[in-house]
Amino acid sequence: MSTLVKPSRLKVSLYIFLLVASGQSFAEQVEVEANPFVSLEPVEKIVDDYDIQAMAPQALFEHGRLSRAQFHYQRAEKYLRAAADEGIVPAAYLYAVLISDDGKKLDYSPDAQQYLTRAAKADYIPAMKLLVEKGEWLSVNHRTIWRYKYEEALAAWYEDAPEDAAFSLYQYTYSTDKEKAERYLEEAIAANDVDALLHKASQIELAERGFYIFPSSRLDAAAEVKKQIANAGGIPGTKSLYRDFIRRGESPKAVEWRKKAIEQGDLMSLAALGRLYTTNYTPEDVEYTDGLVYLSAYLDVVGQGRFVTLREQAMEQFELASSRVSNETIEEVEHRAAALRKAHVFFYYDRYWQKTTVKSNTASKAVN
Secondary structure, X not given: OOOOXXXXXXXXXXXXXXXXXXXXXXXXXXOOEOOOOOOOOOHHHOOOOOOHHHXXXXXXXXXXXXXXXXXXXXXXXXXXXXXXXXXXXXXXXXXXXXXXXXXXXXXXXXXXXXXXXXXHHOOOHHXXXXXXXXXXXXXXXXXXXXXXXXXXXXXXXXXXXXXXXXXXXXXXXXXXXXXXXXXXXXXXXXXXXHHHHHHHHHHHHOOXXXXXXXXXXXXXXXXXXXXXXXXXXXXXXXXXXXXXXXHOOOHHHXXXXXXXXXXXXXXXXXXXXXXXXXXXXXXXXXXXXXXXXXXXXXXXXXXXXXXXXXXXXXXXXXXXXXXXXXXXXXXXXXXXXXXXXHHOOOEOOOHHHHHOOOEOOOOOOOOO
């Protein structure tokens, strides 16, 4: 059995690092989904001068979407724009988001405005929502028109698929009709909508839902909701759980949920657990080699479009840690890292990944 260098150091380091380096907030909510990229060639193997004319529009979109989620932004722009020009509506939306600093500078980018409006005119609800919320370049009249169109689209969506539309209607109506909004929320929860379940867990934690005599009972109830999400494949549920266990001082359980996030394809967890293991274990420990594998896989996948400092830190840590092991171990690490990347497609979850997700009933192995 391997031994820790300093048990107390592990606990403190785990607490700080998992909270700070994860790179995602609890508010990032996603759909339960299958991995739609298992049959695709890994993005890092696609040369930049690939003839996009030879690719089907949907393949262009999938490669562009994944490239963005791995921070290969130049490549993502190329594929997403090509897919959008071929009529893939979500690609137009995601391209607009990408070239406007993840939707933060839409008013400074006429190109983004053009593609976002194109998606909205195709009744793509996420694009319509963004126009209503961020379309500051529009005249007051045009923005009002888009608000009415957005309301009509939500109503039509609810009529066609109430279980999918209910939580969006809850968010939209809450500020004007809380009673009606709460009915939408309960409907979404009953349908096991992931966003609604995450919201339910948050309400329980904030004492806005349910009656619990002891604070620990309230936290346990919220954790059960998150486990339901996490065991169905929802990364935000998984990452929220390991934060919960860190706060409770239960580091081993927190690490197990971090490992599950890796199984689900969470790119940032590779860097986090890799640095943790190579910092707190010795080269003789199995965990140390595991950490090198995680760092190697992370560095092989990640681009430089975002979180550049984290990438540099991971590179420095990998170089330092690998200098302490034999060449044979390095060969083993590279082989295992390649196998890990073949088994899982790693990416960064955010709200834009969620909005372009294809739902599935596929679930991963449960964690208790």
